[in-house]
Amino acid sequence: MIHTPDARRGTAHGTVYGALLNDRATQARMAAQFGEAPYKAPPQAPVLYIKPRNTHAGDGVAVPLPRTPGVVRVDATLGLVIGRTAWQVTPDEAMSHVSGYVIASDLTLPHDNYYRPAIRQRCRDQFCPMSAVLAAPSGFKVDEAMLDVQIRDARGHVSANWRRGFADLVRSAPRLLSDVSAFMTLRPGDVLLLGPGEGSPEAHAGDTVQISVPGLGQLRHTLVDEEIAEGARA
Helix, strand or coil, rough: CCEEEEEECCCCCEEEEEECCEEHHHHCCCCHHHHCCCCCCCCCCCCEEEHHHHHHEECCCEEECCCCCEEEEEEEEEEEEECEEEEECCCHHHHEEEEEEEEEEECCCCCCCCCCHHHHHHHCCCCEEECCCCCCCCCCCHHHEEEEEEEEECCCCCCEEEEECCCCCCCCCCHHHHHHCCCCCCCCCCEEEEECCCCEEEEECCCCCCCCECEEEEEEEEEEEEEHHHHHCC
16 A cells, blocks of 8 residues: 655654654763663664654644643654655665655653653654645755744743754764665655654643744644543543
8 A cells, every 4th residue: 555645634644753862962961871781882773663643643733741741842853754665775865765844743751761662652642743744945955954943831931942953963864764774665655753852842731832944844733631632522
């Protein structure tokens, strides 16, 4: 079955993969931890996770947040949308397999364990709002792009302004796509998230999250108390 992006829903109909530990500052911060058993060295291959279908959501969604712990980390990032099948592609070939980008709010309950899949923290319902599939303007380069996150509380006050770039990735966008395609096939509609940046901001129920990439587009969503959201659905 061929999956195709659906910009009307703001999501892609393939599998969404994320890359952990793809930020140099994060790897540097965790260097001592990587030296401990059982690994005793930084990872040599991409460390991937999946955002399953239940996490996918579009622009403007109200994301339910559990009261415990009552906080979520906003791992805002860019995603590469695969336009044609990628299998064992070189870095020079990689971006020709990309049909567009999504801006993603890769939400997770805060945690520090990179050695086990963080299913409970990362895979909650609607924990991956994504923009519509965006076509890059002429001259757009991922490694020169900047991503801005602004979080406002229920009163409209700015509680966080955070900015990240993509020049200090452990694996650049073409290198990451190449390395992942070395051992698995990526198909049209799949999304490969470039991974969290160091120091991602946190948000709470009642907050509004806006993520923008100048020259590309933006994504906006809110966070709501999970129990209140469930009561409204009952």
